[in-house]
Amino acid sequence: MLARERAELGFSILELMVAMAIFLVLCGAMFGLLQVSQQKYSSETQLSGAVQDARLALDQIVRDFNVSGYPSLEMFSSQPTLPVTYALGPVAWSPNYPSAVCTIGTGGGGSCTTPGDYDLILETRLGTDPSVSWVRYQLISTTLYRGVVQKSSTDPATATSGSGVMVPFLANVVNAVNPNGSPQPIFRYTCDTPGGPIACASSAAGLANSPLNIRDVDVTLIVATPQRDMQTQVVKFVELNGRGHRSNPTN
């Protein structure tokens, strides 16, 4: 009796195995649950990261547009000789800048190469710089680039295409290759017409279809998550909309 009790003082291999087995089963269940929530967490982090990036970018574009066009020609009673002193309008264009305006189209229509569905060049003073700059937003493949260069007598599209001017601004922008449907322009323009503001590219705008008449720009950003969702294996998207309103000058 005594010998048997002494033998029971330690753990028997069976008891240890049973305890380990229970522990492993519990751990396995817990890790299984954790993995699901970890995957969920990771995909949600990616999604909220995409929302955050898109929101910052959208806000920057909208605010850049709101202050663009400063100082407008309305601030000068006689046109300054140096083009770098004034902004011809909130939006610069190509080709034939500044001698002749072009027409804005969608889906590659219109005679403007910029402004277009995925390309916008703003003309304004930035920060403490007394000279007017060109700020270009351009989508190349799925990356939205931003570039700043001082206004000059060259074509704005050429000036901003110099090496090192355009830098990546927002990645995974899928407006042009929208897998959820037809391509969505990032920039859609509203022009001032005698009958009030209407979409620049619509035929009703007629002669008012010009980069100089742009009143508002609607910005749509569709941003994909960098990786596929681990559970569903699909890429998630966020779509954000914003509207920039021209203030130089406003109504």
Add this chain to the structure above:
Amino acid sequence: MRSPRATRICKRESGAALLIAIFALLLISVVAIALVVSAGTDNALAGNYRTSASAYYAALAGLEEARGRLYGNNPNYINKTVSNFVPTPYGPPLPLTNVLYIINPAGSETVAPTDLSNPATNPDTEYQNEFGGPPPTSATQINSVSPVPSSPALPGQSFKWVRINAVTESALGLDVNSDGSTDPTTLLYFDPARTDTFGNPRPSLIVPAAQPTPPTTAVQALEITSLAVLPNGSRRMLQYVVAPAIASPRFVASGSTLDLSFPAALTLAGNNANFQGPGTSSFYINGQDQCAGSTQMVTAIGTVNGALSSSSLTNINDDPSNYPGGPPRVGGPPPPPTTPSFGDVSSLVRPDWQTPSGLDAVVQNITKGADVVLSGPVNGNTGLTPLAMSASNPITVVVNGDLDLTSWHGVGYGILLVTGTLKYDPDATWEGLVLVIGQGQFISTKAGTGGIDGAVFIAQTRDIAGNLLSTLGPATFSQGAAGPNSGRGIYYNSCLVRSAQGPLTYKVLSFREIPLTN
């Protein structure tokens, strides 16, 4: 025997349970801490973005409060607190020495924009950049209408102050007249009626050559600067340059103040303008001011840049007594009414209301400020009936296209601007201004007992295809209902003309962000 053994087994197994529990707790803790840490980084990132954007919009709120309080109809109009601060258009300008601050301290905080010695009270260092000296200590300070609430649970706008002042070239840092220097003393004006060498509208800021006599159409430009500081230190400064928006055709003689009257009860622009009255006894075009107490008179049927067609003259001379009014004049006591009263009133009309391009700009300006813009063709019953307009709430309605008032028996108040053909039905009454600028066609073939009290201005600026004409085409007014009931016609009323135009609003000429060094 049974009982001690059972106790021993329990003792042994409690050790294993403890181990398992500790392991499990450790695992869960590590995972939880990792989650909390990464969520915290995300929050910090969003927080920075939020305060930066909040400061921007708080400063914008300040700008808009100031701009709104320049508007005469605002219950918190600045002149109600500080008499005669906001200058009357065409009157004496706001001098550079008159500076006003709207301050908005949070709770017991002190905001002292003129005290440059204490950075904690948000001094206006930008004034020094603009005018080369400290802000005048005599500057008037008034409180914001929407102060920061004391309860932190309801965060309100947090701009600290907004400054309103007159502006010069050197203050803006812009060489407005491109003469090679920035003038530090001459007040800047905005002239909405300027044209370039080709006669196209080219409104702009101007540096008047000799003050205080700027061009008769120019109005003083004012600067509004707003500083927002958030509790965490985010700072933003934004600036507007604004000028009053004038929507009146009245030519203002040099040195006199703005007069919102119209030059005639019915103004027809362009040469060979057509006028056809119904020839009934109840129909009048009356230039005698119907505003209570007024003895003023305007021409009944005025023309701009041309004369009436010969058939129109025959029509008018058939019923001379139905068109009473005064000859065109700028001032002086009213002479007795003449009948019929018609003639050229161009000398009373601003130059920009006399060309197709100028009038086109007027249409665009009215459209931008309109309460309602309808796309034609519009029927009165569907387009105008739902609008909540009344004598105390006149509104601006723009119809971009044709408007058909047939069988609309309502009363309208305010400004009605039609760019296409206005098909009028005398069952309808309009109290205020009727502007038919574009196709310039006012046609009525219906019967009724209503009329227009206020004034009517008709101009043809575009051809049928909608292209802008180089000179004004002949405007058309035709009211030819058969029978005795063809409406009351048009009665000039300066009170309704004034109330329809409402008090002046301030147009934003420029908007920029001023970079702050710290």
